Amino acid sequence: MASITLKNIVKKYDDGFPAVNDVSIDIEDGEFVILVGPSGCGKSTLLRMIVGLEDITSGDLLIDGERVNEKAPRDRNLAMVFQNYALYPHLTVYENIAFPMRLTKGKFSDQEVDDRVRQAAHMLELTDHLERKPANLSGGQRQRVAMGRAIVRHANAFLFDEPLSNLDAKLRGQMRAEISQLQRSLNTTSVYVTHDQTEAMTLGDRVAVLKKGVLQQIASPRELYEQPANLFVAGFIGAPSMNFLPGTVEGDVLQTPLGEIQLPEGTADAGRGKEIVLAGIRPDFFEDAATLTETQLAKGTTFEATLTHTEWLGNEQYVYVSYENDPRVAEVLQTLAEEMDADELRTQLVVSVDATSRLRGGDAATLWVDSRRIHLFDPATGENLTRDAEAGAELTRMAREDRQRDAERAAAQRES
Structure with missing residues (x-):
């Protein structure tokens, strides 16, 4: 797990257009932060800069206090779940989940790979599907395989890029609940991009609202609802x-x-x-x-x-x-x-x-x-x-206390 700090992050393309403009966010260790906004607001660009798939024009990105602007994606130890799941159709569910560990070339023994894959499969209710191919799975099952691949890496943080947008409304609701429960049980720092404000309100400890690359407000869902800035x-x-x-x-x-x-x-x-x-x-x-x-x-x-x-x-x-x-x-x-x-x-x-x-x-x-x-x-x-800024801050403070209580409860369950 790790904290993620964005200090005055700017992303300008060749034409000078600032897709992300002076965004500063402190994401605490174990926190679930949502980046939300309409199409073209810069939320996916910001996520890709965190993971290292986009260069940062100016500003500093820190993971656990270490500046990582120039680090390659593989050196940041972040696990990303993409919108299209990015599964390998010729591999079984087992091998899709194991793939990030196979890439490390000898870092993990076969027994360690098997233990981690089966543990993740158990958490995600995929044990009965380990020998199936992605084409034979439902949309929700494919989503869980993509999450399993992120879990086995024991990454410092999970990054989600609109992971539910390809699912129907009923399945989105079910997967929202599963992602929320999984994040609470693992207590892993998570950054989640969506244009769906319902997902933002139901999943996030805090929600960052973006418009045209500019951060408008970051607060708990309840503060955004009851004390919006603009x-x-x-x-x-x-x-x-x-x-x-x-x-x-x-x-x-x-x-x-x-x-x-x-x-x-x-x-x-x-x-x-x-x-x-x-x-x-x-x-x-x-x-x-x-x-x-x-x-x-x-x-x-x-x-x-x-x-x-x-x-x-x-x-x-x-x-x-x-x-x-x-x-x-x-x-x-x-x-x-x-x-x-x-x-x-x-x-x-x-x-x-x-x-x-x-x-x-x-x-x-x-x-x-x-x-x-x-x-x-x-x-x-x-x-x-x-x-009322003070009343709003109090709502977010209470949400932080609730998250800490959830983390303590999850830690106790893991130890028992």
């Missing part, structure tokens, strides 16, 4: 995406196209004096007022809206409300949509309500919003005007 992070993290409602703060009231929303004093203070703000409101900050008690209603504010349509998903329900956008923020929202790889950010509110709610399209409904959780953003800069 419009891009707020919009990219979370599914469905955060709603961005244009408005103006007058006193303690946010004037919006959907009516007035009463704000807590601290939130109102942050937006007061701005010509216009964007109110960031996640779908789960809402509820059908008819399903709440008086005590619950008192913790937020209500407003009237006409619903366009609803989506019932069994465990939850989404209702949609259209509104007239403010032309002063139209360009900002269109740019944000393009940065997030979306066609456009529609001028409609997505509201999550209880699955038992009887709201339907065309209804005139009273909706409740938890105004304590609303964020206000400056459209000109994208800055989150209401971000």
Whole structure:
């Protein structure tokens, strides 16, 4: 295991374009860090620089405190799991897993190779498939073989380059759980690249959000969700995406196209004096007022809206409300949509309500919003005007404690 430190890492190509621009990240020993962002944000380039497949234009890359910028990939003792698995079709599962050890030419005895391969196969439930060829395996089994090949190397760190993108949705969910459990049991430093924010939120101890080669924020998934640094992070993290409602703060009231929303004093203070703000409101900050008690209603504010349509998903329900956008923020929202790889950010509110709610399209409904959780953003800069940095840091600190507890539990299980 090893720590990985990136200090002001820059990658420029021949045309001078910075694919990665001044990125600094400290990855702790045993930590699982996710690099996430839309296509072309530089996440895979950054991963390839860590493993040594891309040269570093400037900055320092340290593994366990040692600068490795000029070291060849084979000398960094890092194991990479590729998107296409990179298995050898003519070799059995056994030989595919053993291959990295065979390359060392005599470093491992046949018995050591066999012990490590069978141990990895047992961990990954591949023991019954060791004599099969990759073509006869399912997508999930091939993924596990690629991971087994990384495990037997006893590498300092695992690097994953979108390893689940070729799998169907159900299998992706299953493999997410397997990767998470494996990383926790091995406590191996891991860096994982994905464009899927669901993978990022469910797997990572910390998540680094990239946009156009620039690090926007690195924090625990919960801090990113509850205390995003800017419009891009707020919009990219979370599914469905955060709603961005244009408005103006007058006193303690946010004037919006959907009516007035009463704000807590601290939130109102942050937006007061701005010509216009964007109110960031996640779908789960809402509820059908008819399903709440008086005590619950008192913790937020209500407003009237006409619903366009609803989506019932069994465990939850989404209702949609259209509104007239403010032309002063139209360009900002269109740019944000393009940065997030979306066609456009529609001028409609997505509201999550209880699955038992009887709201339907065309209804005139009273909706409740938890105004304590609303964020206000400056459209000109994208800055989150209401971000509580201390509260966010506390969320990430608690996540670190949880990881350490997991590591201690896994170590105890290995010793028993």
